[in-house]
Amino acid sequence: MITPEKTKALLNGRITVDELTEKDVRYEARQKGVDMKISLDISSLSHHKNVEQIILVAGDSDFVPAAKQARREGIDFVLDPMWNHINPDLHEHIDGLVSSWPKNTGP
Structure with missing residues (x-):
């Protein structure tokens, strides 16, 4: 998952995907059903x-x-x-x- 702050920046065009770092992404596992x-x-x-x-x-x-x-x-x-x-x-x-x-x- 991309952090909410970086997601918002991406959607607003303030940053590009190339500018993301490891700190901007986290693994999120969910058990569904x-x-x-x-x-x-x-x-x-x-x-x-x-x-x-x-x-x-x-x-x-x-x-x-x-x-x-x-x-x-x-x-x-x-x-x-x-x-x-x-x-x-x-x-x-x-x-x-x-x-x-x-x-x-x-x-």
Whole structure:
């Protein structure tokens, strides 16, 4: 992304693209719809009986509908929140809870 100040200067014709430096540009990453795409994968795998167990490494309550559907389809749904708190709504719709990653105990 070009910084807002430089974008405005470019649009006003005060500078050209050739005058931009590394300091005028920054990398900006956004996750758009990642939870939805994962949920669709869970739903598809469950519906077509492609798996017997799903282990989701997350803790977001956005996955409640996907977890519910997987369990309705007879899939063992396990959650690994990596030692983070999970929403009680999500906890209600899982078959198991495990944090297998080493817990960060600090320096």
